[in-house]
Amino acid sequence: MIIPVRCFTCGSLIGDKWEEFMRRVSQGEDPKKxxxxxxxxxxCCRRMLLSHVEIIDEILRLEEARRKVSxxxxx
Amino acid sequence: xxxxxxxxxxxxxxxxxxxxxxxxxxxxxxxMIAEVPTLAIDEVVxxxxxxxxxxxxxxxxxxxxxxxxxPEFIDAARxxxxxxxxxxxxxxEAKDSPxxxxxxxxxxxxxxxxxxxxxxxxxxxIPGQKLxxxxxxxxxxxxxxxxxxxxxxxxxxxMPIINIDHSRCSLCGNCVKYCPRQVLSMEKDxxxxxxxxxCTLCKYCETVCPNDAIRVRGDDTTFIFNVESTGSLPPxxxxxxxxxxxxxxxxxxLKLLKEIREEHT
Ligand code: SF4
Ligand code: SF4
Ligand SMILES: [Zn+2]
Numbered sequence: 001m002i003i004p005v006r007c008f009t010c011g012s013l014i015g016d017k018w019e020e021f022m023r024r025v026s027q028g029e030d031p032k033k034x035x036x037x038x039x040x041x042x043x044c045c046r047r048m049l050l051s052h053v054e055i056i057d058e059i060l061r062l063e064e065a066r067r068k069v070s071x072x073x074x075x
Numbered sequence: 076x077x078x079x080x081x082x083x084x085x086x087x088x089x090x091x092x093x094x095x096x097x098x099x100x101x102x103x104x105x106x107m108i109a110e111v112p113t114l115a116i117d118e119v120v121x122x123x124x125x126x127x128x129x130x131x132x133x134x135x136x137x138x139x140x141x142x143x144x145x146p147e148f149i150d151a152a153r154x155x156x157x158x159x160x161x162x163x164x165x166x167x168e169a170k171d172s173p174x175x176x177x178x179x180x181x182x183x184x185x186x187x188x189x190x191x192x193x194x195x196x197x198x199x200x201i202p203g204q205k206l207x208x209x210x211x212x213x214x215x216x217x218x219x220x221x222x223x224x225x226x227x228x229x230x231x232x233x234m235p236i237i238n239i240d241h242s243r244c245s246l247c248g249n250c251v252k253y254c255p256r257q258v259l260s261m262e263k264d265x266x267x268x269x270x271x272x273x274c275t276l277c278k279y280c281e282t283v284c285p286n287d288a289i290r291v292r293g294d295d296t297t298f299i300f301n302v303e304s305t306g307s308l309p310p311x312x313x314x315x316x317x318x319x320x321x322x323x324x325x326x327x328x329l330k331l332l333k334e335i336r337e338e339h340t
Contacts, residue, residue, distance in 0.1 A: 002128070005139040005195055006305075012227035013141055013305060016178075016192035042228065059127055060173070060201050 002056040009044035021049045088310035092298045100231055100298045106317040109218040113225045113307045114142045122207040126198045137210055138222045140178050141191040141305040146312040156214035161185045163210040169200035191306035225313050228303040233293025235274035239266055243288035250280035250289050
């Protein structure tokens with residue numbers, strides 16, 4: 001849904017690293033290099049960022065659409 | 076018992092504990108994980124939540140935010156944890172544009188307590204959505220909930236002892252080539268141990284040696300500890316506090332034994 005606050009396995013903080021990771025990777029940087037740069041060493045923590053999909057953005061779009069529809073019918 | 080520091084920085088310490096035994100090393104490790112107290116959000120009162128995440132999820136996310144506290148405060152609070160409570164509040168509304176609510180938006184009256192990072196996303200809001208809440212942070216230990224554990228990675232391994240029988244070694248180079256941690260290297264006419272601390276005791280070098288010339292074992296009186304703090308407390312403080320707690324436990328145990336003996340005599 002939204003980036004977890006901590007690594008599921010070891011409990012280290014990863015939530016605050018997501019935005020930087022995502023920004024740099026979408027600019028074409030190699031995810032491996034970005035993770036190394038950010039000091040994320042263990043593979044448990046690395047997979048948290050590598051495998052994450054921020055679905056909350058999609059759900060918010062649905063929420064917006066739902067709102068528009070209900071406003072239309074209310075009128 | 077002897078301690079030698081290998082690495083140290085803001086939230087990580089690596090050291091060698093010499094002349095000890097597995098029971099002591101493991102007691103220390105377990106106390107660091109489960110019994111050194113920290114502060115974490117323990118109760119959340121929602122005044123308004125029109126975001127798309129349930130109250131429970133938001134409360135859970137808030138609880139997992141590591142809070143940076145003064146070590147002295149923790150040491151003092153350890154004996155009377157219920158006396159301490161830190162109040163946080165959060166009041167955000169997305170007006171004209173979407174908004175990410177961060178840990179940094181949490182406000183508190185206590186200047187000594189801060190989230191370890193201000194950039195942890197809590198929830199995302201679209202215009203019109205609102206989140207208003209009060210949260211209470213309390214002292215607790217990892218045994219009751221992982222949110223109170225001061226460490227993320229906290230482990231030790233036995234000090235590797237690598238023996239190479241040079242009279243048997245044919246210098247085939249297998250061990251050097253296959254060691255996953257590049258512990259060994261080949262020098263002119265012998266295999267040398269370049270970086271013994273990096274060895275994971277996997278014994279793969281033994282497996283690939285055609286002449287049974289290399290032997291690896293762990294020294295169970297010497298331990299390499301690796302302690303990583305979540306950021307709430309300094310790593311050296313966590314180790315010292317754990318040792319203190321262990322000492323207190325032993326004292327309590329002795330006291331109880333004495334009481335029992337007195338009862339029976
Ligand atoms: S035990 Fe494993 S890590 Fe250690 S030297 Fe042998 S192959 Fe390398
Ligand atoms: S694998 Fe065995 S024989 Fe080959 S270099 Fe290593 S110790 Fe010597
Ligand atoms: Zn991890």
